Amino acid sequence: MGMISSSIARKVAMALSGLFLVFFLGQHFTINIMAVIAPDLFNETSHFMGSNPLVQYLLQPVLIFGVVFHFVMGFILELKNRKAREVSYAKYKGSANASWASRNMIISGLVILAFIGLHFYDFWIPELIHKYVESHPEDPTRYYAETVHKFENPIRVGLYVLAFVLLAVHLWHGFASSFQSVGFNNKYATALTKFAKMYAILIPAGFIFIAIYLHLNQIPH
Ligand code: HEM
Numbered sequence: 001m002g003m004i005s006s007s008i009a010r011k012v013a014m015a016l017s018g019l020f021l022v023f024f025l026g027q028h029f030t031i032n033i034m035a036v037i038a039p040d041l042f043n044e045t046s047h048f049m050g051s052n053p054l055v056q057y058l059l060q061p062v063l064i065f066g067v068v069f070h071f072v073m074g075f076i077l078e079l080k081n082r083k084a085r086e087v088s089y090a091k092y093k094g095s096a097n098a099s100w101a102s103r104n105m106i107i108s109g110l111v112i113l114a115f116i117g118l119h120f121y122d123f124w125i126p127e128l129i130h131k132y133v134e135s136h137p138e139d140p141t142r143y144y145a146e147t148v149h150k151f152e153n154p155i156r157v158g159l160y161v162l163a164f165v166l167l168a169v170h171l172w173h174g175f176a177s178s179f180q181s182v183g184f185n186n187k188y189a190t191a192l193t194k195f196a197k198m199y200a201i202l203i204p205a206g207f208i209f210i211a212i213y214l215h216l217n218q219i220p221h
Contacts, residue, residue: 010077015181018068018174022199029206032147036213039144046143050127052189065130071113078106101173108170115163122150149221151214160211164204 032040049055101108126146128191130136151157173195179189 007080008075010080011131011181012183014070014073014077015178016062017066017073017183018178020066020071022171022178023173024066026199026205028171029203029210032210033206035144035147036210042142042147046147047140050131050143051062051138055209067116071109074106074109084129099173102177105170105173108166111163111166112170115160115167118156122156123147142165146217148217151211152218154215157211157215161208164211165208167207168200168204171204172197175200 031042031045034045052182151160179185179192179196184192
């Protein structure tokens with residue numbers, strides 16, 4: 001009984017942390033699309049998020065914990081699944097009925113993890129140094145220019161776009177299946193699965209649009 005409940009608990013924890021990150025992606029997309037449609041609003045919102053104590057000292061640590069928890073749990077589940085598969089290989093016919101996306105969540109997950117590493121190097125760490133190490137006088141209008149200039153380098157844009165494609169593959173299976181993992185299986189399940197599949201395409205496609213738009217619309221330094 002312990003074994004099963006702990007594996008179900010792990011799956012539910014994985015699904016809930018995944019749903020939290022899906023919500024974060026929607027919020028993050030909403031803020032960053034402003035850099036395309038309303039740069040002043042982007043500056044105002046980034047300054048609010050960057051200087052609000054609740055965001056900085058509660059929500060951001062929770063987010064970083066959620067990211068780390070999801071990846072660590074992902075590795076644990078992958079290792080346990082591989083072990084289980086070895087034991088029951090005779091019965092398990094490889095890819096017979098599982099999509100590439102579902103069989104390779106660890107690959108798309110690793111690419112997203114590598115992206116987050118680059119992304120933290122590009123945005124989050126410079127932001128922390130700006131605020132807490134160098135402690136510059138706050139300039140609420142700096143965010144737009146800083147973000148646009150990050151997309152000047154075509155190699156960075158290429159890596160971001162590649163990561164967003166794998167993000168779509170990861171979400172394509174992960175978002176919809178997380179509802180099943182938390183036992184959400186009622187008359188709304190079909191509509192929710194359709195919404196999850198659309199979200200898995202539209203949000204990464206939106207991030208690709210932002211990256212290419214900012215690359216093609218550079219502003220002088
Ligand atoms: C074109 C697309 C994107 C742009 C322009 C963008 C921009 C930014 C910026 C400006 C920050 C620094 C915010 C701050 O701390 O002041 C940031 C942080 C962050 N980004 Fe992105 N981002 C993009 C896509 C993504 C994606 C796809 C993910 C997840 C897979 C992601 C995950 C994060 C995380 C976890 C943080 C650190 C927490 C935070 O400060 O909000 N970003 N991003």
